[in-house]
Amino acid sequence: MSFLGRAFADGDRLEVAGAAVRLKVNRRASRVSLRLDRTRREIVATAPSLRRLPEAAAFAHERAGWIAERLAELPPPAPFAPGQLIEVFGRPVRLEQAPGRARWVEPVDGSTPRICAMGEGEGFARAVILVLKKKALEVLAARTAHYAERLGAPMPKVSVADAKSRWGSCKPGLRGAPGVIRYSWRLALAPFEVADYVAAHECAHLRELNHGPRFWAHVRALVGDERRHRAWLRAHGARLHAFGR
Secondary structure, three states: OOOOOOOOOOOOEEEEOOEEEEEEEOOOOOOOEEEEEOOOOEEEEEEOOHHHHHHHHHHHHHOHHHHHHHHHHOOOOEOOOOOOEEEEOOEEEEEEEOOOOOEEEOOOOOOOOEEEEOOOHHHHHHHHHHHHHHHHHHHHHHHHHHHHHHHOOOOOEEEEEOOOOOOEEEEOOOOOOOOEEEEEHHHHHOOHHHHHHHHHHHHHOOOOOOOOHHHHHHHHHHHOOOHHHHHHHHHHHHHHHHEOO
């Protein structure tokens, strides 16, 4: 397929082998390249300049077989459905269809917690996600408070979102204002110790705005060797993003 003479913009999308392909300009790149963005479940075709985006589009079509193979490696979408057993911060939780507002039910007898929600299909899934977001905010705000106190930093504002490329982000406060930390709610689907590491990581940014030696010293003082948690996220991050799809 020829793309000569066709104008493309940074961020344009194509479809190749049933996959979304996003065109990206990276002026630090030395050549046209392809990579799989596992969290967004899309291919990124990178070019060193706007002028070479047609070349990146053509390269993506030439590598349709490679793209199909990479897509096949992704975990399949895992929509939330009644009766499903998921893990929330490492605890088994049963999804249950029930009347009333969507809610977390913690049994007094110590049995498996439940998320109860109304609806079917996407409606049920949206209700479950609302409960998971609330639980994620509750747990991650508590861990943020814990680590901010240990670092002697003011408690930041905490929120959750459905970030595609980051598990967390930190914006330190200026002139005495509180900082802001935002987490992916999907950390609720990770083991507690992994989500806890992300909280420690973002709180360390309240003291160091980089990933230099002093930053990692703060992280290790809070949670020890972080490498196993980072490896877990690399290995299982795509699976977390497949939930609710």
